[in-house]
Amino acid sequence: MSVPGRLLPHSVTVVTPAVSTDAYNNTVYDYGPAATRTGNVAAWLQQDQRALVTAQGADPLQEKWLMVTNHSPIHRRARIEWAGSPAGALVFELDGQPSPNYNPLRPDPLHHTELSLKIVDG
Known part of the structure; x- marks a missing residue:
């Protein structure tokens, strides 16, 4: 059993970048028209960091978010577009690896995926 749909009220678009190599042989990630977009992905998004960062040298506007979804797989370099945010359209990038969560009592043990954004x- 995965997370019930009623607990995933937000609709997001998962953007998987097109990958190429530049003239210097560096990997380049393109989130423009060449990227693959998967729309209407059901998710739960919440802001985990609600206070300003006060550490010296830290970006005081840095925000940390959590996304829970049944959608899988999600590429490590993916971006998440949330057009329906109460604050207006937001674009997130992953802050670390996607975290698959398993239920070992199921034949297909993947339960849901959590993303730090x-x-x-x-």
């Missing part, structure tokens, strides 16, 4: 600025 941060807002993409600019």
Whole structure:
């Protein structure tokens, strides 16, 4: 059993970048028209960090978010677009690896995936 749909009220788009190599042989991730977009992905999004960061040298506007979804797989370099945010459209990038959560009592043990997110600025 995965997370029931009623507990995933938000609809997001998962953007998997197109990957290429530049003239210097560096890997380049393209989130524009060449990227693969998977829309209407059911999710739960919540802001985990509600206070300003006060550590010296830290970005005081850094926000940390959690996303829970039944959608899988999600690429490590994916971005999440949330057009229905109460604050207006937001774009997130993953802050670490996707975290699959399992139920060992099931034949298909993947239960849901959790993602730590941060807002993409600019």
